Amino acid sequence: MRRASAMRARVKAWVEFLGDQFWLRPALVVLGCIGLAQFAVWLETARIAGYDASSPDADWGWAGGAEGARALLSAVASSTIGVAGTTFSITIAALSLASNQMGPRLLRNFVRDARNQVVLGIFLGTFAYALMVLRTVRTVEEPSFVPHLAVSGAVVLALACLGTLIWFVHHIATSINVETVVDAVHHDLCEAVRRRTLDAADLRRPLETPECGATAAKAEGGYLQAVDVGSLADWARENGVMVSLRARPGDYVPTGFPVAFLSAGVEGATDAVSRALTFGRRPAALQDLEYSVRQLVEIAVRALSPGINDPMTAGSVLDHLGDALCRIAPRHLPTGTVARDGRVVLIQPVTDYAGLCDAMFLLIRQNASGSVHVLARMLDVLARVAEVERLTDRLAVLRRHADLVAAAAQRDVSDPHDLADLVERHARFVKAQTQIGFVAS
Numbered sequence: 001m002r003r004a005s006a007m008r009a010r011v012k013a014w015v016e017f018l019g020d021q022f023w024l025r026p027a028l029v030v031l032g033c034i035g036l037a038q039f040a041v042w043l044e045t046a047r048i049a050g051y052d053a054s055s056p057d058a059d060w061g062w063a064g065g066a067e068g069a070r071a072l073l074s075a076v077a078s079s080t081i082g083v084a085g086t087t088f089s090i091t092i093a094a095l096s097l098a099s100n101q102m103g104p105r106l107l108r109n110f111v112r113d114a115r116n117q118v119v120l121g122i123f124l125g126t127f128a129y130a131l132m133v134l135r136t137v138r139t140v141e142e143p144s145f146v147p148h149l150a151v152s153g154a155v156v157l158a159l160a161c162l163g164t165l166i167w168f169v170h171h172i173a174t175s176i177n178v179e180t181v182v183d184a185v186h187h188d189l190c191e192a193v194r195r196r197t198l199d200a201a202d203l204r205r206p207l208e209t210p211e212c213g214a215t216a217a218k219a220e221g222g223y224l225q226a227v228d229v230g231s232l233a234d235w236a237r238e239n240g241v242m243v244s245l246r247a248r249p250g251d252y253v254p255t256g257f258p259v260a261f262l263s264a265g266v267e268g269a270t271d272a273v274s275r276a277l278t279f280g281r282r283p284a285a286l287q288d289l290e291y292s293v294r295q296l297v298e299i300a301v302r303a304l305s306p307g308i309n310d311p312m313t314a315g316s317v318l319d320h321l322g323d324a325l326c327r328i329a330p331r332h333l334p335t336g337t338v339a340r341d342g343r344v345v346l347i348q349p350v351t352d353y354a355g356l357c358d359a360m361f362l363l364i365r366q367n368a369s370g371s372v373h374v375l376a377r378m379l380d381v382l383a384r385v386a387e388v389e390r391l392t393d394r395l396a397v398l399r400r401h402a403d404l405v406a407a408a409a410q411r412d413v414s415d416p417h418d419l420a421d422l423v424e425r426h427a428r429f430v431k432a433q434t435q436i437g438f439v440a441s
Contacts, residue, residue, distance in 0.1 A: 022111045022120075029121025030128050033157070037132035040150035066139040069151045073137070076158045077130035083165060084123035091172055098176040101308055103298040109184055110175065119168045126157040178313050182299060186320040188285065189292035193324055196289045197331040205337050206344050218270065221255030222279035224248065226286050227348060229338055232276035237340035239266045243273070245348040248336075250288035253279070289351045293359045296321060304367045304374065314364060315377040321360045322381035328353075329388045354397045361401050369412040372422065378405050379425040386433050395433060402429045 064072075095110055110116060133150040174180055224247050236243045242263040247253045260273045285291040296317050303313035336350035351359075361378065368374035382402045389395055409422040 022117060025114060025117035026121035026124055029118060029125045033125030033129040034132055036153065037129045037150060040153050041133060041136050041147045044147040044149050066137050066144055066146050069137050069146050070134065072151060073130045073134040073154055076154050077127050077134065080123050080158070080161050081127045083161070084120065087165065087168065088120065094172065094176055101302060102178060102181055103302055109181065115171060119164055122164050123161055126161050129157055130154050178299070179316065182296065182316055182320055185292050185295045186323070189296065189324050190327060192285065192289050192292055193327050196287070197328060198334055199331065201332045202335040203337040203339055203344070205335050205347060219253040219255065219257045219259040220279060221253060222281060223283045224251050224253055224277060225280045225284040226278040228276040229346065232272065233338040233340055233346040235272045236345035241266050242344060243346045248349040249286065250283050250290060290356065290359050293321070293356065297360065297363050300364045301367050304371065311371050311373045314368065314374045318364065318377050318381045322385050325385045326388045353394050357397050357401055365405060365408055369408060372413060372418040375405050375409055375422055376425055379422065379429055383429040383432055386429065399433060402426055
């Protein structure tokens with residue numbers, strides 16, 4: 001059962017990896033079009049289609065001769081492959097310009113977009129379909145053969161490519177819009193909040209955990225993408241030990257780093273830990289709550305750079321980050337503590353509320369020095385989140401960030417009127433916070 005659970009975790013990581021492969025869906029569409037071409041030709045050859053080019057009912061399809069069929073199929077093949085190459089070359093150029101504003105890591109969203117992959121598959125699939133049908137058209141050396149049904153299919157696919165091209169241009173024009181990108185990443189963040197938070201409070205972390213003197217399991221190196229918590233906890237229960245992991249999904253673990261400590265030496269510990277951990281060459285969003293947060297923060301930080309100077313985008317990012325915190329307010333973050341039979345057997349580092357807020361606000365505040373609009377928006381966002389939040393420790397975290405914004409304003413804002421406005425916003429935040437009835441966390 002543990003092996004099956006570990007296999008499921010690796011399969012999920014593999015599915016996440018396959019989603020980053022831009023070629024996969026186009027390849028499947030091309031194979032489907034090749035199969036469709038073979039099937040259409042077989043229907044014509046086997047006379048199952050009941051298609052007669054000379055009958056009056058055939059006016060809707062291809063009723064020409066072999067030379068016309070060759071010319072049509074050649075035109076469809078050459079035009080579709082040409083349009084595909086030109087369109088996607090222009091698209092990559094546009095995305096390269098967009099990545100300078102929003103960050104190269106946001107290109108992952110374009111690569112993972114199934115619609116872009118299917119569009120490329122339709123163009124290449126039509127090209128492959130036309131080639132497969134073209135090779136069956138015979139004129140001189142052998143008995144004449146024209147697959148009328150298959151040629152009609154090529155016409156239909158060509159018309160489909162025309163409609164796809166129009167839709168694709170519209171889709172790309174809207175998808176590289178910064179508000180569209182921010183909204184898409186925010187949707188991923190909300191989905192991560194739903195999956196990685198709890199309805200009820202988790203177990204409290206024990207005071208004593210295995211430390212450096214205990215048996216350690218070494219890492220192979222790379223980004224930790226997923227942890228099979230269930231199988232590792234079951235193994236620890238069976239062997240009567242406590243496992244303390246030292247990395248969380250999203251962390252880069254160097255080769256040879258002791259990624260786990262055990263409360264006692266157990267045979268096979270290295271293999272058990274290795275089976276439960278999935279490493280990769282890049283971070284994955286599978287179990288990393290901060291993955292989408294880092295993407296949003298990167299957009300805001302680039303927007304605040306002197307070369308772009310777009311505080312409106314940074315303000316929009318802050319609004320979406322505040323919405324994510326409001327969604328977390330009624331829920332609980334996991335503590336990383338797993339128990340079996342009433343005994344804690346596994347401890348792993350996790351994202352807490354303070355760390356999540358640091359990931360959201362620190363870099364933006366540090367890069368917004370002197371930007372009154374961004375500092376004011378951050379104070380407003382913190383105030384709105386504080387009105388939704390009711391836990392004392394979380395409100396203290398929000399207060400700390402509000403104080404940091406006020407200190408940055410005192411240090412970097414020179415205009416007295418702007419500074420007075422920021423001080424007033426901070427005072428309103430403090431007043432609203434003191435009027436909230438605290439609930440013990």
